[in-house]
Amino acid sequence: MGAPKQKWTSEEEAALKAGVVKHGVGKWRTILKDPEFSGVLYLRSNVDLKDKWRNLSVMANGWSSREKSRLAIRRVHQAPKHDENPFAVPPFTPSDEDIVDVKPIQVSREVVPFSGPKRSIVRLDNLIMEAITTLKETGGSNKTTIAAFIEVKRRYRIAPTPAYSDRRRSSSLLMDGRQKASLRGDKEETNVLTKSQVDLELAKIRSMSAQEAAAVAARAVAEAEAAIAEAEEAAREAETAEADAEAAQAFADAAMKTLKGRNTPKMMIHA
DNA sequence: CTAGGGGTAAAT
DNA sequence: ATTTACCCCTAG
Incomplete structure (x- = not known):
């Protein structure tokens, strides 16, 4: 059979x-x-x-053998207004606004003409934006899709995300509000596990090209979005999702800062 | 045709 | 026992 x-x-x-x-x-x-x-x-x-x-x-998603675990209980959300939910949406405003908040930077970066003889600018940013938009349209803000996109478009590979297995209820739970601030403004803190990764990747970003950095940043943002979306559906793993979202967001933020600080774009954005 | 819930069964 | 591939069925 x-x-x-x-x-x-x-x-x-x-x-x-x-x-x-x-x-x-x-x-x-x-x-x-x-x-x-x-x-x-x-x-x-x-x-x-x-x-x-x-x-x-x-x-x-780490959701091992499919939703077999918990499927019946789907409490949470459906009240995006002001819930008494432990986490959910307190940190950085999610969804579109976060994307559009980041997108312009990538666009501006793309618009800035490189030193003449540079290679042909392969507007990766545009591709990424398109991909993200498409994903949102299709309603499939999925990590798998993002991963596939990156994988196909570039040689980047989203980590198999094995770090999820660990259920540390520290990061997001113990400290509400913008904990990520410690990641952005500071770098010499006793940060959570995300620090090491962000720092490492950040170091790489410094030696990356603008396009590559933008790609990575976009990926991080996309991941954050996906994580949030997942959290909306499964409050069960919300802590994990949110933690991931925070890490991704922090990374994207830092990446953006790095980009701006390095090149100091001439702001050619239709001034 | 697609999404997605469910099931069978072969590999590991 | 879990993972993985396929199948089947039903509602859009």
């Missing part, structure tokens, strides 16, 4: 990811028909693609 079992090859997975990046989540039939991927996926069906993506997405 069950099919013999045919493990997905890396090529197939790559094709699927590329297909999702190109056509969007859910366009299984389109992806399948695309001559670009049909060569690799000719054995798979649209349903297979869907299922594979489902498994992929699930794993990317």
